[in-house]
Structures are given as structure tokens and as C-alpha cells.
Amino acid sequence: MTKIEEYASPVENQWCPGCPNFGILAALKRALVELELAPDEVCLVSGIGQAAKLPHYLKANVYNGLHGRAIPAAIGIHVANPRLKMIVTSGDGDLYGEGGNHLLHAFRRNPDITVIAHDNRIYALTKGQASPTTPRGEKTRLQFDGVEIDPAQMLATAIVHGCTFVARGFAGDIEGLTGILKRAIAHRGLSLVDVIQPCITWGNHPVDWYRERVVPIPDDHDPTDRDRAISVALDVEDSFPVGVLYEPPERETFAASYRERVGDGPLYELPRVDRSILEERLDRRTVRL
Amino acid sequence: MDRSIFVTGAAGEGIQTIGDVVARCFLSHGYPVFASQEFESRIRGGNSSVRIRVAEEPRNAPREDADVLLALNPVAREHYADALRADGLLLSSDGEGSGLTIPFVDLAVEHGGQAIYANAVAAGALCAAVGIPFAVLDGVLSSAFAKRGEEIVRGNVDAARAGFDRAASQLGDGVPEELPSRDATYAFASAHETIPIAAAAAGCRFISAYPMSPSTGIITAFVRDADLGVFAEQAEDEIAAINMALGASAAGARAMTATSGGGFALMVEGISLAGMIETPIVVVLAQRPGPATGLPTRTAQEDLLFAIRAGHGEFPRAVLAPSDPQEAIDLTIRAFDLADRYQIPVIVLTDQFLADSSFTLDRLELPAEIPPDRLADPADFGAYARYAPSETGVSPRLTFGQGGHTVCLDSDEHTPEGHITEELRTVRPAAVAKRLEKLRRLRKEIRPPEARRTDDAERILVGWGSTRGAIAEAVDRLRAEGRKAGSIHFTELWPLPETERPKDARYWTVEGNATGPLAQLLRGGLGWSIEGTIGRSDGLPIDARYILERTP
Numbered sequence: 001m002t003k004i005e006e007y008a009s010p011v012e013n014q015w016c017p018g019c020p021n022f023g024i025l026a027a028l029k030r031a032l033v034e035l036e037l038a039p040d041e042v043c044l045v046s047g048i049g050q051a052a053k054l055p056h057y058l059k060a061n062v063y064n065g066l067h068g069r070a071i072p073a074a075i076g077i078h079v080a081n082p083r084l085k086m087i088v089t090s091g092d093g094d095l096y097g098e099g100g101n102h103l104l105h106a107f108r109r110n111p112d113i114t115v116i117a118h119d120n121r122i123y124a125l126t127k128g129q130a131s132p133t134t135p136r137g138e139k140t141r142l143q144f145d146g147v148e149i150d151p152a153q154m155l156a157t158a159i160v161h162g163c164t165f166v167a168r169g170f171a172g173d174i175e176g177l178t179g180i181l182k183r184a185i186a187h188r189g190l191s192l193v194d195v196i197q198p199c200i201t202w203g204n205h206p207v208d209w210y211r212e213r214v215v216p217i218p219d220d221h222d223p224t225d226r227d228r229a230i231s232v233a234l235d236v237e238d239s240f241p242v243g244v245l246y247e248p249p250e251r252e253t254f255a256a257s258y259r260e261r262v263g264d265g266p267l268y269e270l271p272r273v274d275r276s277i278l279e280e281r282l283d284r285r286t287v288r289l
Numbered sequence: 290m291d292r293s294i295f296v297t298g299a300a301g302e303g304i305q306t307i308g309d310v311v312a313r314c315f316l317s318h319g320y321p322v323f324a325s326q327e328f329e330s331r332i333r334g335g336n337s338s339v340r341i342r343v344a345e346e347p348r349n350a351p352r353e354d355a356d357v358l359l360a361l362n363p364v365a366r367e368h369y370a371d372a373l374r375a376d377g378l379l380l381s382s383d384g385e386g387s388g389l390t391i392p393f394v395d396l397a398v399e400h401g402g403q404a405i406y407a408n409a410v411a412a413g414a415l416c417a418a419v420g421i422p423f424a425v426l427d428g429v430l431s432s433a434f435a436k437r438g439e440e441i442v443r444g445n446v447d448a449a450r451a452g453f454d455r456a457a458s459q460l461g462d463g464v465p466e467e468l469p470s471r472d473a474t475y476a477f478a479s480a481h482e483t484i485p486i487a488a489a490a491a492g493c494r495f496i497s498a499y500p501m502s503p504s505t506g507i508i509t510a511f512v513r514d515a516d517l518g519v520f521a522e523q524a525e526d527e528i529a530a531i532n533m534a535l536g537a538s539a540a541g542a543r544a545m546t547a548t549s550g551g552g553f554a555l556m557v558e559g560i561s562l563a564g565m566i567e568t569p570i571v572v573v574l575a576q577r578p579g580p581a582t583g584l585p586t587r588t589a590q591e592d593l594l595f596a597i598r599a600g601h602g603e604f605p606r607a608v609l610a611p612s613d614p615q616e617a618i619d620l621t622i623r624a625f626d627l628a629d630r631y632q633i634p635v636i637v638l639t640d641q642f643l644a645d646s647s648f649t650l651d652r653l654e655l656p657a658e659i660p661p662d663r664l665a666d667p668a669d670f671g672a673y674a675r676y677a678p679s680e681t682g683v684s685p686r687l688t689f690g691q692g693g694h695t696v697c698l699d700s701d702e703h704t705p706e707g708h709i710t711e712e713l714r715t716v717r718p719a720a721v722a723k724r725l726e727k728l729r730r731l732r733k734e735i736r737p738p739e740a741r742r743t744d745d746a747e748r749i750l751v752g753w754g755s756t757r758g759a760i761a762e763a764v765d766r767l768r769a770e771g772r773k774a775g776s777i778h779f780t781e782l783w784p785l786p787e788t789e790r791p792k793d794a795r796y797w798t799v800e801g802n803a804t805g806p807l808a809q810l811l812r813g814g815l816g817w818s819i820e821g822t823i824g825r826s827d828g829l830p831i832d833a834r835y836i837l838e839r840t841p
Binding site for chain 2 (some may be wrong): 011014037043046048053056060061062063064065066067071073075077079080081083101102221255258261262267268270273275278281282283286
């Protein structure tokens, strides 16, 4: 049985004291332990930002790559070794802004990856500029007179593009978030979990402001109902519905046809392609008609 | 014999098929062929040409003039008229100008039954004009179209016969003697056809790329030829392409991508990432003229310094530039090996000319020994640190989860364990020194350039990559004129190799660009005195005549 201590990391945490990111870290560790996953079976991939430092704060395999590029890196890792449990953890600026195009196409590809978007609605590490999810009108350290464009609706976008697991969580509810992450990680295919993670330094509202507005998605919500899921995803005017919005029937995951040919092991364990096949190909380029 | 045949027409008109059939005729008759192409960036129309050069011995370099010009339409005839030598032969359909009048379409309908056989008529006429016996053409057409069924074969052969006879009758007494059959067998391929095979031989298992001329043939080959065993993904952009490949490589799969200048520009941050996380990656950079979109279907050598300098920060990389399809095999395998042994990005520079030209070589072969992958043995480690200090700067590489280990890679400056750090007093200096130690050692094994006829040379032409054949031919022709010329050719360009050379000769670089990046490198990096650069930047390949006209 995996113990939570196995996930302990020696790396000094750089987050602000009291940051809701600690809640996401705690929930993720609990989810991994409860899913009986050992650290060497898990690969955490992140981009850049405070959220993207999370992989250093628990023991697992880590690929902390470029700003916005966690998704393509995770797809490459997943293809090369499908036995790794892939989890992308980065911020809204990283995943929805700099890397938005990759996320869009990841929905289409449906790789078996869980994406945790730490959504604090602000660029925190660069000290308070608008992110793709900052509401219109909110004043920031760059948008002094208020943001003049509408926020991105990534959960609705995910549903529209066929993402096979779409959920919203709240970093202030570790128990609830653990349950959502467990389902997301166990799901076969791409899972997007947008986690409300209020920024206690640059955000315009304290954690409790969000806590008062978080409402659980009702038990009778049918997660295979696409139209209903889109409505719930867009219903963020006065409150934030939390839970699993959309989980349609499973569909084929990315690279399935290649895996049918080469089996499900890591590619580095495959022997080289038989030399005679390649020599025959070179020979075919010799003209003997 | 040294004959140059231009097959010209509009995109979509079938010059490729005609060129292919005629090239195969020569090859199966025992004559080496060099076939290059130039075309406009459009799907239909415009002017394009397939250029076939035939000699008794392989002459793998382009010629800009034509002994025989076949024009499928009047626009092409006018467009390429200047290329035809004064004593050359024109074949066209409309009877304008001197030369043979071959109504390609009419003959196709009359003898093959359909207009689509016009290309076979043209191939037949060309064969008659250059002395290929009809039986050879018959054999080539029969085997080329065998899969399409008896009727298609007969249509092609009958149409070809009509074109052959019409050309022969118009030539009358001028009909050339039949070329004697030669007992020779050659390999015939382009560098972009051999690179995927070599990559598979080197253990490549992953390519992600975004389609961009002239690089697209590489990923296409992996998809078409599933037995190469390589997973191939068309990425949403070049940024995704290199980051997917780096992810796959970090997870232990040998990985590559391929692109051209504009796509490479998008990959640059990924090149820097590969340097920082010390993850092997092979990038084929197939050059075309820039800046920006430039001339998408033309050739150039403008990206040498870009390849060498691409990426912010300081880190090692290797840059290789093959000059023919066999060297493309050798250097692709070497690229994967260097990338793996030094845990660095390796860039293989090709260009449109190399991508789209088929060379004749005695044979194409894989090296006897192909180096293995170098993942470490997980049993050798208790606690594993991905960037453990070592004398060579190279740390033993394990991948994620291998043997129960966890592995940490970080684009931030990192500790030996791979964790983010801002320890500036010891960790950062050691990390910088580690990366640069790899560069110092890599430089020692970069191969010197190839020197040719330099012993007594007074003028030495220095080139790199795809221009080797043209430069060698220019040197031979200078020698034939009694001028003491020689050449030095670089195929491994970074880190710059230490090089012996004649000290009292005068040097010019020959490059497919206007600013002489190789000259800049040799002056600045090796202290060579270079008189100047014979540069070409009109989008066409460098040929011997171009060099001769500009050699002081």
C-alpha cells in the first residue's frame, strides 16, 4: 500500500504562506495514495508559473518544461511510455493563454492525461496582470482601468471539442477536490480539472468570497448530457458549480493504433527495427526494373 | 557523354511522371542519372521543371543549361527557352520555333485512347531524341504501371510508341544512335528518402512535425512506411512538434522533428530547453530562402548561423550538413548518436535542392556498426540524480520510472537532482561548467572537412552541405583549364572542427546565400583568411558554371 510519506519532497516550497495551491497539492497527494499509485508510476508535467512548481513539491517523475508547453511534452511522454500515469499541473495563464492552442488540440486527441488547471484568474508570478480567465472589468497591475475583454470559457470549450472528462474543483475544499482528482486520474482519456485557486496576493477577492459562491453540482446532473454540461460550464455569473460537469462514454485514446502494433510497453524497451527491413528499403531505391 | 534534359510544364501537368520514366529508362539501361526539380509554390499552373543529367559516370550536380528541352505547353517553352543550348533540341506540341513538333494530347487520344496518356507520348518522344531504345521504355512503363492493370499498361505503351515514332520520323537522319546497354546497377535516391530509413536504423521511434516545404517528405515517409516502426504525429504547430518530441525523448524514446526555417524559428525555445534539460533531440532543418515565408519551394543555405546560434542562453549542440543521400544516412545516424551521448540537440541541415534531387550512387548502405542507445542501468543507482556531476559533464541517463527510480527534469536552473534552484554561489556555476564541458569534449570529435585537390592548389573553394557536387565539378573544370584549384568541404559544422589546410592558397567560400555565413564562421572561429564568397541567393541551386563564372 502506498503511504502519503512516500510522496514527501525535500524541496523548499516557494508558494506564499496560505496559498490555496497547498490545498491542491494536499488533494493530489491524497488522490494518488488512495489510487494506490507509487511515485515512480506517476509523471508530473508542468510549464512555468507558481502552479507549475507543484511537481517539485512531491516526489514523482517530473518534467517541468517551457511556459505553455506542458501539454505537448506530456503527450510525447505518454506515447513513449503509456505505463506512466500522466498528470499535467499548471496555471490558467500557462495552460489557457500561452499554451491554449495545445490544449484545444489535446481535447481532440484524447490522450490518457489528467490536466489540473490551477485557475487563480491572474498572472501571479509576474506580479498581477490579467490572465485569460480574469473577469471583464477587474482591475489589475497592468489592466489599470479594468480588463476590456471577456474571459476564456475553457470548460465549455473542452466539452465542445470532445474532452472526455471535464470538472471544476475548489482548492479550499481538499476533501471534495480529492474525490474529483481521483475520478479524473482514473478516467481513461483526457481529463480537465479546472481548480478555483484564489490568489491571496494579487487576486481581487479573498478565499472566503469564493467559498461562499461555490455550489456543488446537483447529484441528478447527468454528466453524459453535453448541452446541459455546457450550460453548467458557462453558469459562472454569481456562483461556481463544482464537480464533474461532463463525462461522456469513453472513446479511443491517442496513439491507440500505434500501440496495437507495438504493444503497451515503454518504447525504449523495443528492439531496433530489423536491419534487413531497412536494407531492403534502401535496396528498393536501387533501380532494377 | 554529359547530357542535360529539361522536362518542363505547369504544376499538375505530369512533368514529374515523365521525368521519372525517362530517369528510370537511363538507369535500367545502365546510365547514372542526376534528377533535380524546381517548381513554384502553387498546386496547379505556373512553370516547373524536372532536370535530368546523364553521364557515363555519376555526376551528382545540377546543370543550368539543357541539351534537350521538352515543353508541355507554350508558356513553359518560352519560359525555359533561354536554358536551351544553341545546338540543343526542342520538343514541343505547337510547332513554334525550331525543333520537333509532338502533339502530345492528340497522339495520346489517337493511339492510347485517352488524353491522360499524353505523358507517355512525351516520354516516348524524349527517348527517341536521346537514343534510348524503345524496348527499354516499354519495360519501364510495363513495370511502372503493372499494378494498374493490363489496359493502363497497353495505353501507356501504345501512346509512348506513337511519340517515339513521331520524334524519330521528324529527326530523320538526325535520329541519334541507340545508346548501348551498360552492365551497371546503381542506387538512386534523394537525401530526404534516406533520412527516415537511417533514423529508424538509429532507433528513432517518434517524430512529430508540422508540414512545411521542403521538409514534409520526412514525416510522410514514416507514416507511409509503417514497418519503420516510428510513431508519427502531425502537430498543431512547430512549437508542439519539438515539445512533443522532447517529451518522448525524455521518456526514453529516440525522437526527432523536421521543419524549415520558419518552423525552426518557432522551435527555438525548444532547442534551448533541450540544452537545459540535457535531453537528446534530432532536428532536420530543411532550408529554403527567407526571410519570413521567402520562396517556399526554392533552395538556399541561409540558416547556418541560425542553426548554430538558435536558442537563448549558452549550451552545447551539434550542427551537421550532409551533401548527398549516403552522407544523409551516415550523418542522421551520427546525429542520433551524438544527441544521445552528449544529451544535446543535434541539427541536420538540408535544403530543398537536397530534398528534391535524386542522386545516383554505386550503392546505399547502412554503416556496419550502428551505435546503441545509452540509457543507464537502473541497478547502478541507489538514489538517482539526473544531473549528477561527472568529469565529462555527461550524467548517466535514466528515464521516468526506470527500475523504480523517479527522475526530475527542469527547465529552470536546477540542482543535480533536477530541482529548481537559485543557489548562485556553487550550484549555478557548476551547472554552467557541466554543460559547457560537454561542448569542449564534443568539439574534439567533430570531423574535419574533406579536402580535395588542395595539395598544390592556389585557389581553394570552401563549401558546406549540398553544394559539394557542384564545387567538385567546378574545381575539375578549373584544373582542366590549367588553373590550380582545390576544394574543402564541411559536413560537420558545429562545434567548428580543428582543420589543417594549405597556408599559402587563397580561399573563397561557395554558398547558397548572400552574406557568406561559412566565411564569417571560418574567419571568426578558425582565423582563416577568406577572400570572399561566391554566393547565390536567387532560390536556384549552385551549379558548376555559376561558380566558374564568378571564380577570380
